[in-house]
Amino acid sequence: MMRELKWSASEKKIARRAYEAALESALAGILAEFKAKAAAAAAPAEMWAMEHYLRERRREIDELFDYRYSQLPLVLARLISEGYLEEAQLAGLAEDKLEIVRTHLAYMRE
Template sequence: MHDIKWSPSEKKVARRAYEAALAVALAKILAEFKAKAAQVATPSEMWDLEEYLRRKRKHIDTLFDYRYSQLTFVFAAAIREGYLDESSLAGLPEEKLEPIRRLLRWAEG
């Protein structure tokens, strides 16, 4: 999976899907943050919220790795976490989609 070559058109599809998934992930975290922030009533809860954001940022930074060698894993994880639908990858050839599907099946199993 690490030596897969990406054509210019595949790179465009991948970039659009990546950006869309990242936007969904960030919007979800922002909504959760706002809801949690509205409930903060003590300094301790405020620091808990900071820790929540730190964990979420680390997760996003780890998940959304835009190296072509990692996109198979990124897309599989984004689909699994509900940030991306496989239809967003339309335009990628089967040789790119099958490893993503394999990872999804493996994660379910």
């Protein structure tokens, strides 16, 4: 199944570009939210709430962004599902990989 997928050099570049764009988008959102929260912080206790916020976002990012080729089609589907990526950004991937992405995306949208 997915462990048996073979990735060409061009597919690896396409996948990496899409992955990096999605990661940049996710991190930009977290940074904007962090800045807003930090600007609104008025009490010392709110600093520790910021630490907790960042720790949780880091955990979410580490969980979501998994670049192992054996997991990549699932990750790409989830990134599309969560709005960090558009399927069009995967143009050029082989149909076997796109089919896995689409199947998992359809399942996520149910």
